[in-house]
Amino acid sequence: MIEDLIKQNRSSRRFHQEHAVDIATLKSLVNLGRLSASGANLQPLKYILSCDPEQNAKIFSCLAWAAYLKDWKGPQEGEQPAAYIVVLGDTDISKDAGCDHGIACQSILLGAREKGLGGCMLGSINREALREHLNIAKQYNILLVVAIGKPKEEVVIEEIDTEGSIRYWRDEHGVHHVPKRELEDIIIGEYTA
Amino acid sequence: MIEDLIKQNRSSRRFHQEHAVDIATLKSLVNLGRLSASGANLQPLKYILSCDPEQNAKIFSCLAWAAYLKDWKGPQEGEQPAAYIVVLGDTDISKDAGCDHGIACQSILLGAREKGLGGCMLGSINREALREHLNIAKQYNILLVVAIGKPKEEVVIEEIDTEGSIRYWRDEHGVHHVPKRELEDIIIGEYTA
Numbered sequence: 449m450i451e452d453l454i455k456q457n458r459s460s461r462r463f464h465q466e467h468a469v470d471i472a473t474l475k476s477l478v479n480l481g482r483l484s485a486s487g488a489n490l491q492p493l494k495y496i497l498s499c500d501p502e503q504n505a506k507i508f509s510c511l512a513w514a515a516y517l518k519d520w521k522g523p524q525e526g527e528q529p530a531a532y533i534v535v536l537g538d539t540d541i542s543k544d545a546g547c548d549h550g551i552a553c554q555s556i557l558l559g560a561r562e563k564g565l566g567g568c569m570l571g572s573i574n575r576e577a578l579r580e581h582l583n584i585a586k587q588y589n590i591l592l593v594v595a596i597g598k599p600k601e602e603v604v605i606e607e608i609d610t611e612g613s614i615r616y617w618r619d620e621h622g623v624h625h626v627p628k629r630e631l632e633d634i635i636i637g638e639y640t641a
Numbered sequence: 642m643i644e645d646l647i648k649q650n651r652s653s654r655r656f657h658q659e660h661a662v663d664i665a666t667l668k669s670l671v672n673l674g675r676l677s678a679s680g681a682n683l684q685p686l687k688y689i690l691s692c693d694p695e696q697n698a699k700i701f702s703c704l705a706w707a708a709y710l711k712d713w714k715g716p717q718e719g720e721q722p723a724a725y726i727v728v729l730g731d732t733d734i735s736k737d738a739g740c741d742h743g744i745a746c747q748s749i750l751l752g753a754r755e756k757g758l759g760g761c762m763l764g765s766i767n768r769e770a771l772r773e774h775l776n777i778a779k780q781y782n783i784l785l786v787v788a789i790g791k792p793k794e795e796v797v798i799e800e801i802d803t804e805g806s807i808r809y810w811r812d813e814h815g816v817h818h819v820p821k822r823e824l825e826d827i828i829i830g831e832y833t834a
Contacts, residue, residue, distance in 0.1 A: 450755045451669075453643060454676050454748050471833045476644075479824055483647050483798065484747060487764055488708060489807050491822045496830035503832040515681060536829070546764065547785070550743020554677060555647050558751075562643045571680055571739065582830060592740070605676065614682050629684045631672055636729070637689035637775065639696040640664045 453558055458605070458626065460566035461514055462527040463597030469499050469531035469565065474596070478533060480559040481552030492541040493548055493591075496534040496582055506581040507532045511593060512572035516615040529567065529595035534578070536588035549591040556594060566599035646751055651798070651819065653759035654707055655720040656790030662692050662724035662758065667789070671726060673752040674745030685734040686741055686784075689727040689775055699774040700725045704786060705765035709808040722760065722788035727771070729781035742784040749787060759792035 474497040481493065498504055508529070513522030523529075535553060537545035553569050560567055570593045578590055601624055608614060608627040616626045667690040674686065691697055701722070706715035716722075728746060730738035746762050753760055763786045771783060794817055801807060801820040809819045 450643075450646060450748075450751050451673060451676075454673050454752075457677075459678055471831060475824060475828065478828060480644060480647050482821060482824055482827060483644075484650075485652055485750070485762060487762075489809055489819060491807055491827070494827050494829045496832075497828060498832040500832040500834045502834075534830075547740040547743025547746075550740030550745075551747045551762075552743075553740075554744045554747040555643075557678070558643050559647075569678060569680075569744075588829075614684055616682055626682060628675060631668060631675055634675060634684070634687050635668065635671060635690060636687045636781075637727075638664060639689075639691040639693035641693045 453561055457557055457561040457566070458603035459568040460597070460599035460601060460603065461568050461595070461624070462523045462599070462601040463529050464600050465526050465528050465530055465597065467530055467598035469596055471497060471499055473563065474499060474531055474533060477556045477559045477596070480555040484551045484555045486548050486551070487546040490542045492538045492545050493552055494536040494538050494588060496536065496584070497531070498534070499531040504529065504532060507534070507578065507593065510574040510578040510581065511570050513570070514616070515572065517618060520618070527600055530597040533594040533596060534582065534590065535592040535594060536584065537591050538588055540587050545589070545591060553592060553594055560596055564598065565596055567594055567596040569594055646754055648798070650750055650754040650759070651796035652761040653790070653792035653794060653796065654761055654788070654817070655716045655792070655794040656722050657793050658719050658721050658723055658790065660723055660791035662789055664690060664692055666756065667692060667724055667726060670749045670752045670789070673748040677744045677748045679741050679744070680739040683735045685731045685738050686745055687729040687731050687781060689729065689777070690724070691727070692724040697722065697725060700727070700771065700786065703767040703771040703774065704763050706763070707809070708765065710811060720793055723790040726787040726789060727775065727783065728785040728787060729777065730784050731781055733780050738782070738784060746785060746787055753789055757791065758789055760787055760789040762787055
């Protein structure tokens with residue numbers, strides 16, 4: 449059931465770093481993005497893959513993690529992602545990728561979850577530094593970095609509290625809590641026959 | 642397998658219009674979007690649902706279909722979507738929804754496909770007219786309209802031809818052909834240990 453997979457597919461930020469993710473796996477995930485919808489079928493997305501510890505460390509240095517967890521600077525050595533998929537928008541194809549990267553990355557992460565992996569789409573990126581580290585030509589906008597690995601944390605969805613905060617938080621057991629708006633709060637109109 | 646579902650999940654633009662889609666089904670689909678990732682967990686997406694023929698006709702009048710099929714003005718009466726999900730960005734929550742609507746709509750359409758339904762994300766919208774028809778407050782950006790119904794067309798993925806065109810086309814049997822870039826053309830860098 450796709451609903452189960454979507455529910456299991458929580459953003460993971462701590463991983464069993466020693467659990468390797470090989471390049472064939474990354475390619476199979478990108479292939480799921482490739483086969484997904486694209487606005488006007490332009491397909492402007494391009495990808496850089498890394499499962500190399502040295503490059504991973506460079507990519508990691510360009511990422512900001514979990515802005516709401518003020519005391520947490522991101523996963524420590526040993527809990528970092530084993531792989532990354534850098535998602536680019538090729539401006540030679542389209543100036544604006546629309547929401548193509550959202551569509552593709554959801555496919556990618558659902559595929560990862562099915563394989564017992566998981567990850568997180570990261571948009572808070574030091575783009576200038578990443579461009580330099582990976583030698584990314586100006587033609588490409590850096591849209592997202594998808595971290596991939598074997599998750600090492602428990603993530604639970606919960607209702608938004610009475611104060612209405614959507615800030616995720618971590619309890620004393622390290623469980624990551626994610627408040628989600630209720631269905632009745634996000635459906636603002638219904639027309640039935 | 643999620644790969645099979647993603648492959649089956651082609652954009653559909655002609656439907657068995659008489660095959661009704663009820664409001665409970667639309668809500669279950671929006672719930673899949675609700676449970677999907679959102680940038681900084683802000684969850685700015687709001688939704689308007691319609692499975693009412695009268696409202697559907699109004700929504701339909703605001704949509705442009707399949708820009709590359711010059712001689713086709715969209716599905717005729719009897720082949721139109723039985724339902725719509727209008728996806729809005731609540732600017733009171735966030736000025737910019739990022740690619741949240743791509744993430745959510747991919748979940749929605751994968752869920753639809755699993756139920757034997759299908760659809761299409763439409764971004765070419767007469768937003769002014771739709772805003773008026775559905776009485777959408779200025780607070781909401783109209784991001785996408787997702788058409789939903791029981792598909793009545795065959796859609797196939799194929800390689801891009803030697804001229805490199807990504808324009809989809811329809812053959813004499815009404816089969817809709819969608820050229821997709823090859824995996825080796827969209828992966829522009831690989832780092833392995």
